[in-house]
Amino acid sequence: MITAGIDCGAKTTKTVILKDGTIIGKGMVPTGFDPVNAVEDSLDNAVKQAGIAREDIQRIGGTGSGKAAVRIANASVNDIKAMARGAFYFFPKARTVADVGAEESRAARLDVKGHPVDFATNEKCAAGAGAFIEAMARALEVSIEEMGPLCLQSDRQLPLNAQCAIFAESEVVGLIHSKTATPDISRAIHDSIAGRIASMIRRIGVNEDVALLGGLALNPGFVASITRQLNVDRLYTPPDPEFGAAVGAAVSAAETSK
Amino acid sequence: MAEEKKTEFWRWTESNWKNPDLDWRTAGFVTVGIDVGSVSSQAVLVADGRILGYGNIRTGSDSPNSARNAVTFALEAADMPEDRINYCIGTGYGRVNVPFANRTITEIACHARGANFIYGPEVRTVLDVGGQDIKCIRCDEKGQVTHFLMNDKCAAGTGRGMEVFCDLLGVPITEAGDRSFEFNGEEPAAVSSTCVVFAKSEAAGLLRKGWTREEVLAAYCGAMADRIFSLVKRVGVEPGFAVTGGMAKNRGVVDRLMKKIGIKRMQTAWDTQIAGAAGAALFAYALCLKGDGK
Numbered sequence: 001m002i003t004a005g006i007d008c009g010a011k012t013t014k015t016v017i018l019k020d021g022t023i024i025g026k027g028m029v030p031t032g033f034d035p036v037n038a039v040e041d042s043l044d045n046a047v048k049q050a051g052i053a054r055e056d057i058q059r060i061g062g063t064g065s066g067k068a069a070v071r072i073a074n075a076s077v078n079d080i081k082a083m084a085r086g087a088f089y090f091f092p093k094a095r096t097v098a099d100v101g102a103e104e105s106r107a108a109r110l111d112v113k114g115h116p117v118d119f120a121t122n123e124k125c126a127a128g129a130g131a132f133i134e135a136m137a138r139a140l141e142v143s144i145e146e147m148g149p150l151c152l153q154s155d156r157q158l159p160l161n162a163q164c165a166i167f168a169e170s171e172v173v174g175l176i177h178s179k180t181a182t183p184d185i186s187r188a189i190h191d192s193i194a195g196r197i198a199s200m201i202r203r204i205g206v207n208e209d210v211a212l213l214g215g216l217a218l219n220p221g222f223v224a225s226i227t228r229q230l231n232v233d234r235l236y237t238p239p240d241p242e243f244g245a246a247v248g249a250a251v252s253a254a255e256t257s258k
Numbered sequence: 259m260a261e262e263k264k265t266e267f268w269r270w271t272e273s274n275w276k277n278p279d280l281d282w283r284t285a286g287f288v289t290v291g292i293d294v295g296s297v298s299s300q301a302v303l304v305a306d307g308r309i310l311g312y313g314n315i316r317t318g319s320d321s322p323n324s325a326r327n328a329v330t331f332a333l334e335a336a337d338m339p340e341d342r343i344n345y346c347i348g349t350g351y352g353r354v355n356v357p358f359a360n361r362t363i364t365e366i367a368c369h370a371r372g373a374n375f376i377y378g379p380e381v382r383t384v385l386d387v388g389g390q391d392i393k394c395i396r397c398d399e400k401g402q403v404t405h406f407l408m409n410d411k412c413a414a415g416t417g418r419g420m421e422v423f424c425d426l427l428g429v430p431i432t433e434a435g436d437r438s439f440e441f442n443g444e445e446p447a448a449v450s451s452t453c454v455v456f457a458k459s460e461a462a463g464l465l466r467k468g469w470t471r472e473e474v475l476a477a478y479c480g481a482m483a484d485r486i487f488s489l490v491k492r493v494g495v496e497p498g499f500a501v502t503g504g505m506a507k508n509r510g511v512v513d514r515l516m517k518k519i520g521i522k523r524m525q526t527a528w529d530t531q532i533a534g535a536a537g538a539a540l541f542a543y544a545l546c547l548k549g550d551g552k
Contacts, residue, residue: 010459033466103456125412126455135455166413166422166454167390170296177319 001257002052003059005250006039006073007082007243008066011102011130012215013038014243015046017057018250025050026243035069043072061253063245065104065123075256077249080108080119085255086248087211088114090238095207099244100197100216102130107201118204126165128196130216135165136189139172140182147186151221154187168192186221194225201230211236213244268421268431269316270504273529274335276311282338285310287546289345290332291538292325293365294352297389297417298504300532301328303336303343304539309375311336312532317389321355328535329358345546347538351390363541365534366395366406372537373500374401376528382498385490386533387505389417392486394493401537407493412453415485417504419454420511423478426458427471431508438475438510446473448480457481479510486511487518499523506530 002024007014009031017025027045031038039062047054062070063082070076077085079099083106087097092114098107105128108119122128126135137144158180162168168189175185201210210232216222217237227235238244282288285305293300299317303310313331317324325348333340348356349368356362365386373384374397384395391410397403413419424431446469451457461474469477501512501523507530516523528536 033463103459125453127453131455163411164413164454166418167296170418174319 001254002057003061003250003253003257004043004046004057005061005063005077005082005246005248005253006043006070007246007249008035008039008062008064008069009101010065010104012242013042013064013066014246015042016243016246016250017046017050017052018247018254019050023247025052026240028242031066035066036071039070039072059253059257061249063249075253077252079104079106079121079245080116081252082245082248083213084108084110084114084116084248085251086213086244086246089247089251090244091209091211091236094209094211094236096201096205096209097211097213098197098201099214100130100212100222101214102134105129105197105200105214107197107204109204109207120200120204122200127163127168128193128200132165132168132193133189133216133219133222135169136172139169140176140185142182147189148219148221150183150186151190152224154181154183156184156187157191158184158188160188160192163196190219190221190225191229194222194229198226198229206230206232208232209236211238213238213241215242217241265428267424267428270431272315272331274311274313274331275529276335276337277309280305280308280310282310282336282342287344287543288338288342289347289539289542289546290329290343291368291535291540291542292328292346292348292356292359293350293368293534293538294321294325294348294356295350295388295390295534296352297421298531299324299328299350299352300535301325301332302532302535302539303332303338304536304543307540307543309536312529312535314529314531317352321352322357324352325356345542347542349534349538360542363538366393366403366408368534368537368541369393369502370395370397370403370537371401371540372533372535373397373502375536375540376526376530376533377500377524380498381500381524382496383493383500385486385499385501386503387415387417387486387501388503392416392489394490396493396496405493407489409489414452414454414457415482415489420482420505420508422454422458423461423475426461427474429471429475434475435479435508435510437472438479440472441470441476445480446477448484449477450481452485475510479508480514482511483514483518486515490515490519495519495521497521500526502530502533504531
């Protein structure tokens with residue numbers, strides 16, 4: 001059976017094509033101001049990579065904050081379920097999963113079959129999402145890709161007092177003016193957001209293994225910081241973690257057809 | 259590379275002032291209150307319980323310097339030597355960083371006292387919207403605090419949020435209030451995101467959809483009024499409603515807020531940004547009268 005999962009997020013739209021439990025195609029495009037088009041484009045890219053025709057897809061699961069734009073979906077998969085199924089696909093032993101994206105973050109505790117039993121979300125505040133690190137990277141005048149590696153160069157713990165991204169930006173500018181080394185500032189930024197995500201995860205309970213999905217799982221500074229703050233040996237991150245929810249949506253679309 | 263000239267739309271005018279009716283030479287006690295905020299700093303000189311002059315500046319990256327600069331600016335206006343000051347009180351977010359202060363008092367107490375002075379003893383509810391926080395304070399006829407709530411964790415509804423938006427829209431902050439009423443037809447729906455970072459993305463989307471800058475400003479002023487109103491409601495409004503802080507100068511936000519509250523705000527000829535520092539200077543004067551000064 002061939003299914004597709006389409007995750008229309010705040011920043012990027014991701015499509016995964018699943019054939020009998022194996023990923024055969026992926027596509028990712030910026031969501032921009034036209035999410036309906038982004039859905040079409042990401043699906044086209046994934047179909048091309050899979051070497052199939054669009055008609056071969058039997059079911060499509062739609063998820064993400066722009067789920068309404070996935071008009072071609074036959075199954076609407078909520079964000080928590082998509083995350084949980086995605087985590088279970090890669091890490092069947094995971095009992096806690098978190099997904100940190102550009103504008104939202106969420107965490108869930110999973111049962112032995114990977115179904116969510118409790119969850120927490122943040123979609124109101126940039127302080128708990130990737131947008132926080134992006135805003136700080138702009139203030140530091142370094143690229144978003146450099147932020148994580150810079151963070152790993154520092155062994156200094158420096159508090160960032162402001163929670164709000166807008167206020168933290170002024171604080172970062174203050175640190176630059178007081179000649180604080182860029183790696184130390186980057187570390188303070190990552191420790192600050194990782195602390196907030198860690199406390200969200202702790203609210204629902206940390207049961208190992210812990211899986212991390214979403215674009216922030218690509219940032220080695222963030223992963224190191226949150227691993228430290230959760231006091232676990234390691235976090236399980238899949239290859240291409242930003243596709244986690246799309247994988248979950250594709251899995252869910254296959255399951256609901258039965 | 260040629261240096262890029264960037265217009266700073268958030269920038270508001272710094273000012274100082276001297277009361278022409280007062281002379282420090284004939285005053286008994288001269289006290290100063292310094293309010294070091296996150297965005298602006300004020301120093302108010304008080305001679306025997308009346309305002310002698312003040313300085314209002316933008317806070318730099320260093321609080322002790324900002325406190326010093328505000329005092330220097332006020333002293334320049336008053337044409338008075340610094341050693342004439344009998345007592346100095348620091349207040350505000352950066353109050354611990356006023357090295358020459360004799361003591362510090364919280365900005366809640368100072369704002370209530372200052373509003374009581376600049377708006378008169380009828381004030382019962384003080385809304386202070388500054389650069390980084392929103393305070394709603396209930397007080398008695400002496401300007402003593404009876405109840406208050408504040409939000410200082412989030413930029414939504416604060417002056418800094420407005421500055422960021424003005425920069426995004428390319429509208430000078432001093433014009434933002436008036437410009438937010440310059441649109442045709444119905445009042446646009448308020449921006450739905452609370453977070454300023456997300457509201458910026460939402461605004462970019464609205465501009466792309468063809469909204470004018472004035473319409474987006476109206477939508478953002480409406481969102482700020484909503485945000486402030488939710489705090490004000492929790493404290494409860496008693497008539498005698500005074501607004502202090504920089505936001506009092508933005509009628510785009512305040513008029514929309516007063517419409518929600520359903521009463522008119524009190525009026526004053528004083529600069530609303532000096533309320534906290536004025537309160538601190540008046541507390542300093544009271545301490546001098548008790549014999550703490552000199």
